[in-house]
Amino acid sequence: MEAFGNITRIEPAGIDGLIVYFEHDTLSQTNQAVQAMKRALKHSNPVWLNALIPGYDSLLVLFNLQHADVHTVYQALRHAKPTGQSQHKSEHYTLPVWYQAASADDFDAISQHTGLTASQIIEHHTSQDFHVFTVGFAPGFAYMGELPEVLSCPRLTTPRTRVPKGAVAIADRQTAVYPSDSPGGWHLLGLCPTALFDLTWQQPVKLQPGDTVRFYAIDEQQYKALCNEPG
Amino acid sequence: MSLVNITIQDAGMLTLVVDAGRSLAMQEVGFCVSGAADIRSYHLVNWLCGNPRHNAVFEVIGSFGMQVSEPCIVATGGPEFTLTVNGQPASPWQAMALASGDILELCPARLGTRSYIGIAGQWALPLVAESQSIVMREGAGGLNNDGQPIRRHDQISIQTNDKPSRQLRSLLPQAIPDYSLGTALQMIPGYQYASFEGWQQQLFFSSEYEVTNQIDRMGYRLKGQPIVCDTRTMRSEGINFGAIQLPPDGQPIVMLSDRQTLGGYPKLGCVAEYDIYRLAQAVPGDKVSFAPVDIDNARAQWLLRHRLDQQLFEGESQ
Numbered sequence: 001m002e003a004f005g006n007i008t009r010i011e012p013a014g015i016d017g018l019i020v021y022f023e024h025d026t027l028s029q030t031n032q033a034v035q036a037m038k039r040a041l042k043h044s045n046p047v048w049l050n051a052l053i054p055g056y057d058s059l060l061v062l063f064n065l066q067h068a069d070v071h072t073v074y075q076a077l078r079h080a081k082p083t084g085q086s087q088h089k090s091e092h093y094t095l096p097v098w099y100q101a102a103s104a105d106d107f108d109a110i111s112q113h114t115g116l117t118a119s120q121i122i123e124h125h126t127s128q129d130f131h132v133f134t135v136g137f138a139p140g141f142a143y144m145g146e147l148p149e150v151l152s153c154p155r156l157t158t159p160r161t162r163v164p165k166g167a168v169a170i171a172d173r174q175t176a177v178y179p180s181d182s183p184g185g186w187h188l189l190g191l192c193p194t195a196l197f198d199l200t201w202q203q204p205v206k207l208q209p210g211d212t213v214r215f216y217a218i219d220e221q222q223y224k225a226l227c228n229e230p231g
Numbered sequence: 232m233s234l235v236n237i238t239i240q241d242a243g244m245l246t247l248v249v250d251a252g253r254s255l256a257m258q259e260v261g262f263c264v265s266g267a268a269d270i271r272s273y274h275l276v277n278w279l280c281g282n283p284r285h286n287a288v289f290e291v292i293g294s295f296g297m298q299v300s301e302p303c304i305v306a307t308g309g310p311e312f313t314l315t316v317n318g319q320p321a322s323p324w325q326a327m328a329l330a331s332g333d334i335l336e337l338c339p340a341r342l343g344t345r346s347y348i349g350i351a352g353q354w355a356l357p358l359v360a361e362s363q364s365i366v367m368r369e370g371a372g373g374l375n376n377d378g379q380p381i382r383r384h385d386q387i388s389i390q391t392n393d394k395p396s397r398q399l400r401s402l403l404p405q406a407i408p409d410y411s412l413g414t415a416l417q418m419i420p421g422y423q424y425a426s427f428e429g430w431q432q433q434l435f436f437s438s439e440y441e442v443t444n445q446i447d448r449m450g451y452r453l454k455g456q457p458i459v460c461d462t463r464t465m466r467s468e469g470i471n472f473g474a475i476q477l478p479p480d481g482q483p484i485v486m487l488s489d490r491q492t493l494g495g496y497p498k499l500g501c502v503a504e505y506d507i508y509r510l511a512q513a514v515p516g517d518k519v520s521f522a523p524v525d526i527d528n529a530r531a532q533w534l535l536r537h538r539l540d541q542q543l544f545e546g547e548s549q
Contacts, residue, residue, distance in 0.1 A: 012421030012526045014471035014501035015533055019422060051255040053469030055493055060469025062255055065533050070526055136467070136493030139261040139369060143467065143493075180370060199359060199371065205260040 001074050006033050010074065013060055016050070018073050020059045027146060030057045031133045035209055036082035046076055054134050054209060056143070090210045092129070095177065097168050097215050098223035099125075099190035104167040106187040113153045122217055124151045125168075125189060130175060132211045140179035140197030142207035147173045159185035166191045168215070175215075179205075193226035236300035237350065237387045240334065243293025244342075246381040248373065249273065249488075251285040253360035258492045264472070265364040265372075268448050268488050271408050271508035272308045272347050278544050279306035279326045279400045280349040287354040287363040289381070291346045296336040299329050303391055304351035304399070310410045310512050311340040325401035326351075343514030344410075352391035366489060368449065406543060412513060415522035416506045418475065419529050422498035426462045434458060435499060436521055440483060444515040448489035450476075451510060453519065457481025460497040467495040473502035475521075485510060503529045505536050 001010040006022050013019040020037065024030040037059055038052045048068030053060040063073050099122050100107055107118050116124070130144035137143075147170060155171045160183060163169070167178045169186035178184060179197035192215075196206045207213065218226070239246065251273070252266025267273030267290055277286050281304065289295065299305075306326045307314055314321045315336045321327060329335065337346055356363045357376040365371075370378035374385060381387075415436075424432070438456035445452040458481050470476075474486045476496040485502060486494075487510075502510060503524060510519060524532075 011424070012419050012500065013469070014421070014473055015419060015504045015526065015529045017421075017469075017471040017501070019468065051258050053258050053492060055468035056466035058466070058468040060471065062471065065530055066537070069530055134467070134493065136258070136261045136469070137491045141261050182368070199376070208260075 001070070004078065006030075007077070010077070012070065016063055016065050018061045018063075018070055018077075020061065020077060022057050022059070027056065027133075028131055031131075031209070033082065034059050034134075037077070037080060040080040040082040041076065044076070044080065048072060053136065055136075056133050090212065091208070092212045092214070093194075093207065094214050094216060095192050095194050096218040096222065096226060097125075097190045097192050098218055098220055099168075101191040101220070101223070103164050104169075104188040104191050106189070110151075110153055110170070110187050110189075114151060116150065121151065121189070124148050125170075125175070126215050126217060129212045129214050132207050132209050132213065134209050135205060135207065138179065138182050140205040140207065141176055141182075142196070142211075142213075143174055143176055144207075144213055145174045147175055149173065153187050155185040156187065159183055163188065164191070166193060168192050191223060193223050233301060233391055235303045235350070235352065235389045235391055237389060238298045238300070239296070239381055239383055239385045239387075240298055241294050241296035241336070242381055242383050242385070243291050243295050245292040246295060247290045247365045247367075248287050248354065248356060248381065248387075249290045249364045250287050250362055252364060252488065253362040257360040258469070261492055262360050263366060263369065263489050263492060265362060265366045265448075266488050267347070267364075268511040269309070269345050269347070269508040270488075271505075272345070272512075274540070275324070275402060275406070275408070276306050276308040276347040276349040279308070279324065279402065280304055280351040281326070281397070281400065282349060282351055285362075286349070287356060288350075289348040291337070291348065292343060294336070294338045295346065295348060296334065297348070298332065298334045299350075300331060301391075302328065302330050303389065305329055305335060306349045306400070307335075307337060307346060308402075308407075309339070309346035310344040312344075312346050313338050313340070324407055326399040328399065341514055344512050350389055352389040355388040355390065368489060408508065410509055410512045412509055412517055412519050415520045416510060417503040417524040417529065417532075418473075418500050418521040419503055419526050420500040420523050421526075422468075422474070422500060423460065423462050423465070424498075424500050426497065427458065427460050427499065431458050431460070432499075435483075436523060439518045439520050442513045442515050442517045442519065446513075446515065448487055450487055450490060451485045451513070453483045453485065455482070458483065458499070462497045465495050465497060467493040470494050470498075471501050472504060473507045475499045475501065487511060503532070505533055
């Protein structure tokens with residue numbers, strides 16, 4: 001299937017899926033193109049549309065096999081007008097982090113990789129707004145970036161079987177907060193007391209693509225106090 | 232309406248509640264789809280019970296036993312197992328009327344296969360993203376909505392219909408699923424397929440892979456000829472059912488019902504949806520191979536299968 005505009009490739013992704021890859025000057029712009037296409041398709045809401053799963057630079061379109069084939073989906077992509085602004089008003093969140101909390105502290109390994117001291121690591125992690133590129137892997141897990149190159153760390157060689165809820169983590173030029181206990185392969189910086197995911201909320205996931213996040217440092221006492229606060 | 236209490240007497244190695252899966256759109260915020268691993272056997276067992284298409288059933292690895300408190304309709308299916316009711320042999324793939332106090336027991340011929348036990352009626356279990364499936368990894372679903380599997384002595388209430396009893400359904404022998412792995416699993420090349428060199432693609436299709444013991448509802452790790460991909464830097468992207476991931480060690484992982492929604496390994500393509508049930512019923516040591524099928528051809532085969540199912544499911548109206 002022929003690429004067009006800032007779409008570089010369109011590939012089959014299973015019997016009922018097409019994955020569309022985008023490219024722009026920067027990752028933020030690429031991701032905005034992904035989100036814009038997602039909104040455009042969602043807005044036109046064709047009868048065959050099952051789900052739209054955005055990645056960093058891709059959009060997986062799942063369709064109902066009884067109502068469409070890949071050619072139908074391709075035509076819809078060609079005719080989509082991905083210009084509109086998001087209905088979802090982007091939110092800005094400030095999230096507290098108890099850096100180097102005992103259960104989530106990979107500072108030694110991170111220092112070894114980057115040559116940064118503990119205070120430099122915290123400084124780099126708290127001195128810029130991060131952009132939420134996409135949400136996935138686990139409910140409410142928001143992929144944020146981009147970290148400064150100097151803080152870039154590879155994933156663990158062997159993933160951990162359990163990372164605690166609230167763990168703040170980094171991998172490559174990404175950062176995230178684990179919304180619940182889960183396996184994980186990222187390096188850990190500390191713990192965030194803010195709940196990001198709750199099945200009982202009307203919208204169970206707090207961080208959405210397009211939102212921005214700034215982290216700030218707190219100590220153990222503040223962490224404990226914030227954990228006890230309702231909501 | 233009347234209420235049946237199911238008491239679990241034997242939960243085997245793993246007993247879960249599954250249905251047709253969650254709303255696909257919930258993947259957009261990170262919820263896995265879940266649902267029955269062998270979706271084919273699931274739909275048949277559910278139909279035998281006379282349930283709607285998205286009803287809860289038990290998905291069991293290993294042996295299973297339950298006692299029912301009131302009369303109810305049950306049906307079972309899956310790869311070969313022995314089945315008894317109150318110790319007397321009974322047949323899979325047909326609906327049975329159980330009486331108060333009856334005990335149903337099941338034991339698979341090969342350890343590791345998944346057996347499905349359906350009970351007519353509405354199960355009193357919480358819904359997450361429009362599904363009653365238990366997702367252990369997410370801590371969702373189940374009796375306490377904490378993702379815990381079903382255990383011995385657990386009790387589940389089921390609201391049954393007191394409609395006049397219709398004829399008990401059974402499956403014709405030719406409609407029973409063929410789980411054999413003798414023919415290759417059909418696979419739709421896609422995702423990063425073009426980034427693999429031609430001879431690596433050929434090597435993949437001409438090799439046989441063994442099912443390892445690292446298999447669960449998230450994915451099946453296979454072992455065999457390593458397949459190398461030049462793509463090293465890849466950004467996380469959406470993973471569809473049956474996607475074949477190639478991590479750096481070159482050993483394929485086929486992603487199943489409880490797969491994560493996003494992942495960053497290169498992928499060769501996806502096993503066609505209509506063939507995934509055979510892999511989901513494979514056990515460690517089984518051998519599988521793959522054959523390419525083009526996406527239009529795959530859809531045509533899916534539609535044909537779907538029409539045959541419709542005839543089966545709608546042929547007998549109540």
